Amino acid sequence: MRNAENENIEIKLLKEAIFLKYGYDFRNYAEASIKRRILNFLAEANLDSVSELQHRLLYDQTLFKKLLVNLSVNVTEMFRDPTFYHAVREKLVPELRQLPFFKIWHAGCSTGMEVYSMAILLHEEGLIDRARIYATDFDELVLKKAKDGIFPLELAREYTVNYQRAGGNQSFSDYYTARYNHAIINSSLRRNIVFADHNLAVDGVFGEMNVIFCRNVLIYFNKELQNRVFRLFLESLTERGFLCLGSKESIRYSAYSDAFADVAPKEKIYRKTGHPDPEAHQETF
The missing domain is CATH 3.40.50.150 (Vaccinia Virus protein VP39)
Known part of the structure; x- marks a missing residue:
């Protein structure tokens, strides 16, 4: 069972690692939205923790690109509203x-x-x-x-x-x-x-x-x-x-x-x- 406090710390460290390694800055994105997307990606990638994801991302650019797709907001349509x-x-x-x-x-x-x-x-x-x-x-x-x-x-x-x-x-x-x-x-x-x-x-x-x-x-x-x-x-x-x-x-x-x-x-x-x-x-x- 995940510890919410530790998980939030892990997500904060993950965002910092992404910025330092790849230059993409998600540190000031709305916390609830970014957390949901990261946890969904954990399940898709069959990873046990955010810390494991962070370690993998530092050495696997292909995995990062997959995560980036999940973190990007791509809801759009012609003549919306x-x-x-x-x-x-x-x-x-x-x-x-x-x-x-x-x-x-x-x-x-x-x-x-x-x-x-x-x-x-x-x-x-x-x-x-x-x-x-x-x-x-x-x-x-x-x-x-x-x-x-x-x-x-x-x-x-x-x-x-x-x-x-x-x-x-x-x-x-x-x-x-x-x-x-x-x-x-x-x-x-x-x-x-x-x-x-x-x-x-x-x-x-x-x-x-x-x-x-x-x-x-x-x-x-x-x-x-x-x-x-x-x-x-x-x-x-x-x-x-x-x-x-x-x-x-x-x-x-x-x-x-x-x-x-x-x-x-x-x-x-x-x-x-x-x-x-x-x-x-x-x-x-």
Whole structure:
């Protein structure tokens, strides 16, 4: 029978070992979520303890890559939360029309379904050729999947419903080619997308973006890491740039709340207004 106190210590040491050995920082992820994923992996790998897992990981990079897949959050779908995309069309698109060129960053893009959803929206609004879309994640396997632009064909019906509810005005099937049991996103939607490695927990500013999407990622971080990421986004946005979060996330009550104004509060869309008092937030880094 496992001792919960000792197990928590082992998990803390495991996260430290992963950071020192491989450079991936899970130390400020929400404890309950990361613990559940580690214990699930123990069962899958038929290991008796977290300490045994730590020892194996230090000498087995293949095992670490398998663990990394389990620790990564890869829940995504096309046009997830359709009302959010209505808000994007209503609030963001008119602002983007005023720009000859703009940059969008999807931080923590997972397998890219949200990235391609935005590319479709921009295509329908006649803005795709003005856009450069950056899609980043720290997991090289999910980045490859995102770059390939492939999804299971069995999800096409669900994605079609989401697309229609999100205000799509074409046939969703026009945007992919069916091949056996999977679908491939059209290359015309991929040409303005750049996929790159970036870890929100340890990496720095990522260009000057007009819009940043980071939806359903921050819920897995603790408050300290959330504040680090909010500061990173603040410094990565252009003046009056937009920040889009997930339905269960908010910049309110964070150290950087004063630096953003509400644009569509229900859909968690904010706009940069400036920088908060730096004296109050020195602990962030």
